[in-house]
Amino acid sequence: MSVTAPQGFDAAGIAAGIKRSGALDLAVIVNRGPLQAGAAVFTSNRAKANPILWSEQVVKDGTVAAIVLNSGGANCFTGPEGFQVTHRTAEAAASALGISAGDVLVCSTGLIGDQLDGEVLEEGVLSAANRLAGDEAAGADAARAIMTTDTKPKTVEVVVDGWRIGGMAKGAGMLAPGLATMLVVLTTDAVVDSAGLRAALRRATRATFDRLDSDGCMSTNDQVTLLASGASGVAPDPETFVEALTTACRDLALQLQGDAEGASHDIAIEVRGAVTEDDAVEVGRSIARNNLFKAAIFGNDPNWGRVLAAIGTTSAPFDPYLVDVTMNGVRVCHAGRPDRPREDVDLTPRATSVIVELHAGEASATIWTNDLTHDYVHENSAYSS
Amino acid sequence: MSVTAPQGFDAAGIAAGIKRSGALDLAVIVNRGPLQAGAAVFTSNRAKANPILWSEQVVKDGTVAAIVLNSGGANCFTGPEGFQVTHRTAEAAASALGISAGDVLVCSTGLIGDQLDGEVLEEGVLSAANRLAGDEAAGADAARAIMTTDTKPKTVEVVVDGWRIGGMAKGAGMLAPGLATMLVVLTTDAVVDSAGLRAALRRATRATFDRLDSDGCMSTNDQVTLLASGASGVAPDPETFVEALTTACRDLALQLQGDAEGASHDIAIEVRGAVTEDDAVEVGRSIARNNLFKAAIFGNDPNWGRVLAAIGTTSAPFDPYLVDVTMNGVRVCHAGRPDRPREDVDLTPRATSVIVELHAGEASATIWTNDLTHDYVHENSAYSS
Incomplete structure (x- = not known):
């Protein structure tokens, strides 16, 4: 289950000290390749959080080597200082992993309008980088680290002939269209280039997350990310890939609906x-x-x-x-x-x-x-x- | 206060037996003239209640002699039978008052999807017609008879040089744009023809009821009606009339906001x-x-x-x-x-x-x-x- 189900991905979820409760609050996922292809869809809210502004630029060239996600603060409406914190987070991951900061996506979730502590994030990223692993426990920790008011982690695994899709999601409030407000990371070891990922992700989210509208409110921090390692060596038929991806997205969307804040139906x-x-x-x-x-x-x-x-x-x-x-x-x-x-x-x-x-x-x-x-x-x- | 404040209007509010509670549930307001000018704005919901479908036709020629309003049932999504009940209500008023049914507006409010009892309404209209009076108590009864979940009646009176505007409103839920869902009747003894009423009502509601959005839900039964008797003999300057009408509408809109269902702010x-x-x-x-x-x-x-x-x-x-x-x-x-x-x-x-x-x-x-x-x-x- 989770993002480590496909080959080629390591993950970690740690308590970096962002949440006062001491709960897990920082996740790092690394794509070990051989492919480092990525695509993402972002909130259509015109008031975008700093990590969205950053990630929109990073994903443009289709190469994504890692993603850092934190709960405990949205880093939205935090001005240029907030953008610097996002940048510093990506730089910390780049330095710890020997990659370029320009290939590191960042996602944040939590309260809007509070500054995150850049030093806490930097130390958290370094600490998480030392605990990266490709096993099921590491994927489960990552899924827990992105929870806010979620009562349980959401993960998925879809197995097709010789390749897999794994995924994790958070989101219990502000589930709305354009996409349902949330953070989602999907991984696959199928051989699909970034253009193929982008096209498949658009089609899959349109019929799943985009149709989840828990409370009509659209977040400033939504991001659905899809990473491909190509480690299975299998290049699936595009339609088959879209179908499997849609299955994974629908499964996560219904998990989000089932855990929506305070809902009884x-x-x-x-x-x-x-x-x-x-x-x-x-x-x-x-x-x-x-x-x-x-x-x-x-x-x-x-x-x-x-x-x-x-x-x-x-x-x-x-x-x-x-x-x-x-x-x-x-x-x-x-x-x-x-x-x-x-x-x-x-x-x-x-x-x-x-x-x-x-x-x-x-x-x-x-x-x-x-x-x-x-x-x-x-x-x-x-x-x- | 209320619709009987201007000269030329009689009103009654009675318990016709539509509400099981025995509370007042039927109001009749008659315009004794000499003018019988009227204008109305209706819900922009495309699913319109039967009384809306009826009243839209009645008001077209600008002549309105009376209006019947009931609480205890919206008469919406009740099919052709429901339309017949509305028609029968107008006919009952016409017969009791010696006027044309084509000059009688009808408004209903309450639960959607339940049939109203045509006989109960007809008897109620006849009974109300026998109790019509131009005093303050009659206006107050009419304002009470249109209440649903309102905790108190809403009335207004604006006095200008030699002429007045009076009004009553109901609406505690489904206050939404296009207009805030509610029933409102405004009366004036100013000399204004139906074209003047229509233009003034559009301008006044645009800046008042249209800006009230309690819960984003738009009703099927909204109607704001303005009747002029001309009994004061004073023909006000159009701008002065719009201003006074806007004052009356704003006052009622804020009363609706202050009594919105369950609100604490x-x-x-x-x-x-x-x-x-x-x-x-x-x-x-x-x-x-x-x-x-x-x-x-x-x-x-x-x-x-x-x-x-x-x-x-x-x-x-x-x-x-x-x-x-x-x-x-x-x-x-x-x-x-x-x-x-x-x-x-x-x-x-x-x-x-x-x-x-x-x-x-x-x-x-x-x-x-x-x-x-x-x-x-x-x-x-x-x-x-």
Whole structure:
């Protein structure tokens, strides 16, 4: 499991002293090659954290030798000093690993607006570099070191003929589109160049992380990184690679949904019968972001009127008097009016299905979200205190 | 106060038996003239309730003789039967008052997806018609009869030289743009024709109800209606009329904000230094809809990072490293980095001020919203049960 599952990757996760709790807070992952190809997708938030600004430049040439990730501070809105801390982190890794700082990605997660201590990070990187290993325990430590309010680490492994994809993710709040706010590192020992990685990552994230919208809030620090070592010597068919990568991304996305802050329901909103896939996504997202709908699901209330009210705010073509809504298998709304009784819907399970049939076309899409709960409000009102 | 403050209007508010609780649930307001001019703005939700579909047609010719409003059911997504109930309501009022059904507006509020009982409504309208009066008590009853989860009635009176504007409003949840979800009736004895009413209402709502965004959810039943009797004999200057109307609308909007479901903070988000007013509104709305920001305010946490993260999701021109954020008088962020300590901000008062200075231009706008609280989640998860 985790990022050390494929050949060619070493990892470490340590307690560098960034978190006051003494928990693991710094991860380093090194690509031992022979390939050192990398690609990444970043938050579409225009307010970008310093590590995003750094990593966007590093990944441009397609060569990535290592990635450093810290929890305990986002290093966002910390000015030029904050950028220097990111730069110093990359330099520390470069010096410890005998590589170029220009090939070191940096990711940070935690509270916005607090300065990270550059010396603590530098010492942490040096210490982590001494503990790098390619075994399962090292990958597990790395996955733990990037956790913030996550209650458990998220890892994945996909095995195909002769090559693998491994991965880890963090993200329990601010899961939103453009991509779901989080840090993800995926590794593979398949032989794929950076252009191939980039194309595959775009396609895989579009259908997975981009459709996860836990609370509608978009982070300043999102980054999904894909690294290839080529150590298996196998160059997979591009379609096969995209499929395996999509499988890995979907698995991690659903783990993120299942651990979303304070949530009591994992809601899959499937929109069918849209004119275009973009319409289906817009409709699904509008429902996923409707606080009244989300609070109703928390209360096990199949309030389908709120579903239709949310659809009505979109620009997707539809006729309100053709829409069907099915919740956990019970069609509560048919042709825009009441169908089977609300009481027949059992919303007590955590897994919740909402199917909206627009009867406007042939396209469909599924958006994953969570309910709006007392615990969500509590966790997010107490985060920085 | 209320809709009977201007001359020429009679009102009644009764318990028709729509609400199981036996509370007041039906209001009738009649315009005795000599003018019977009317204008209205409606929800921009494309999923419109039956009374909206009806009222949109009625108001087109600019003549409105009466309006019937009920709480206890939204009559939305109730199919052709639901439309018949609305029609029957208007016919009942027409018959009781000796006017045309085509001059009777209808508004409904309450749960979506439940059929209203046409007979109960018809009897209620006849009973209310027998109790119409032009005094303050009648106006107060009408304001009470439209309440749903409101904890108190909302009324307003503005007195200008020789003429008045009166008004009532309901709306405690689903306050959102396009307009803040609610029912509002404004009356005036000024001499203004329907074209003048329409133009003035558009301008007044744009700067008031349209800037109220309590929870980002847009209703299917919103309607703001303005009726003129001309009974004062005074034809005011159009600008004076718009100003007085805007004053009345702002007063009611702030009453709605102050009674928003479960809220513990009334937040005014003032965006300054935007390139255009539309940009300022977009930025303010994005902050107002950010659940993480709203939960932080509930927790009295001046988490300005969430303000900047929300700005970053807009298309408004701005440089993250020029932005200042001031919360309750304390500038916590200057030029995109930490300024005065968070601890200096006192967020315990209900009235909360957030000022965002973009330093991108000269335009500004204020958006009013509320925090995201345990009580909001509770009230909205229990609404239909």
